[in-house]
Amino acid sequence: MLDLSIVIPLYNEEESLPELAGWIDKVVKENGYSYELIFVDDGSTDESWKVIEELQSANNNIRGLKFRRNYGKSAGLNEGFKLASGHVVITMDADLQDSPDEIPGLYRMIREEGYHLVSGWKKKRYDPLTKTIPTKIFNWATRKMSGIKLHDFNCGLKAYDIDVIKNIEVYGEMHRYIPVLAKTEGFDRIGEKVVQHRARKYGVTKFGLERFINGFLDLLSIFFVGRFGKRPMHFFGTLGFLSFLFGFGIAMYLTIDRFVSDDYYRMTERPIFYIGLVAMIIGTQLFLSGFLGELTSRSAADRNKYKISKTI
Ligand code: UDP
Ligand code: MG
Numbered sequence: 683m684l685d686l687s688i689v690i691p692l693y694n695e696e697e698s699l700p701e702l703a704g705w706i707d708k709v710v711k712e713n714g715y716s717y718e719l720i721f722v723d724d725g726s727t728d729e730s731w732k733v734i735e736e737l738q739s740a741n742n743n744i745r746g747l748k749f750r751r752n753y754g755k756s757a758g759l760n761e762g763f764k765l766a767s768g769h770v771v772i773t774m775d776a777d778l779q780d781s782p783d784e785i786p787g788l789y790r791m792i793r794e795e796g797y798h799l800v801s802g803w804k805k806k807r808y809d810p811l812t813k814t815i816p817t818k819i820f821n822w823a824t825r826k827m828s829g830i831k832l833h834d835f836n837c838g839l840k841a842y843d844i845d846v847i848k849n850i851e852v853y854g855e856m857h858r859y860i861p862v863l864a865k866t867e868g869f870d871r872i873g874e875k876v877v878q879h880r881a882r883k884y885g886v887t888k889f890g891l892e893r894f895i896n897g898f899l900d901l902l903s904i905f906f907v908g909r910f911g912k913r914p915m916h917f918f919g920t921l922g923f924l925s926f927l928f929g930f931g932i933a934m935y936l937t938i939d940r941f942v943s944d945d946y947y948r949m950t951e952r953p954i955f956y957i958g959l960v961a962m963i964i965g966t967q968l969f970l971s972g973f974l975g976e977l978t979s980r981s982a983a984d985r986n987k988y989k990i991s992k993t994i
Pocket of ligand 1: 691692693694695724752753754755758774775776777779838886887888889
């Protein structure tokens with residue numbers, strides 16, 4: 683088994699690739715690791731694939747795959763993970779913003795210190811302010827929701843024990859939340875290492891401001907699916923029941939009051955009547971959503987697929 687697999691998703695990064703491959707090769711060989719370098723070309727429209735072919739013909743530790751079109755970084759990582767076979771799997775961005783000099787340190791944290799996953803932390807960043815400020819908020823929200831104490835969830839430079847990446851599926855734009863996905867699968871020894879960050883040397887960034895909105899929505903789905911995906915009724919049912927009960931309580935109170943009270947009024951003259959009505963309707967709808975969710979998850983193909991780590 684190889685010591686190390688390095689997975690690099692890339693989209694239009696032709697200028698960076700030769701420098702990156704040479705640098706990685708140098709660092710890894712100095713440390714005596716056996717390795718493979720997997721380039722996942724996410725449907726580049728420049729000469730990236732040709733560059734990868736040339737690099738491959740000079741160094742057979744290099745492997746590559748090319749998507750027919752652009753699917754996104756998560757898809758790239760997911761397919762790269764399928765190919766990877768080293769004890770330790772390291773991911774990096776292709777734009778030379780992450781330094782290959784970090785590889786040995788990350789490798790040791792996984793193999794010797796027993797971490798499942800180590801995430802880089804770009805403590806000092808070389809990015810525009812429009813990116814660093816929203817990123818801070820975003821990391822704070824993710825920390826609060828996931829309970830994972832990382833400063834920089836979306837750092838492209840990460841190291842994994844091979845078990846982790848074989849047990850998670852990175853889809854949509856979930857590459858931002860791999861630590862959360864890993865924790866959901868029970869890999870909880872998650873560490874952090876301060877890494878050097880550099881300004882982009884060639885090319886341009888591939889993500890615009892929409893990354894923050896999409897990122898936040900993805901966080902909500904991960905959180906929800908991880909917690910209630912297999913038991914939607916517990917979520918919707920509880921809320922629905924509480925809401926209905928609240929509305930019903932109001933209705934009961936109004937009914938009794940109507941009989942007991944001396945002054946004559948119409949039910950609809952009391953604002954609280956509408957609150958009760960709405961609460962009961964919403965309650966019923968939430969309950970129905972839970973019921974439908976339950977039916978859906980019952981017929982899901984993976985309803986009884988659990989990941990078993992050991993048997994004897
Ligand atoms: N990337 C990719 N597919 C995409 C967009 C980006 O494989 O659709 C790669 C990109 O080539 C780079 C990494 O993901 O290797 C990170 O992208 P980028 O440097 O543009 O992001 P930023 O550093 O601005 O967060
Ligand atoms: Mg970058």
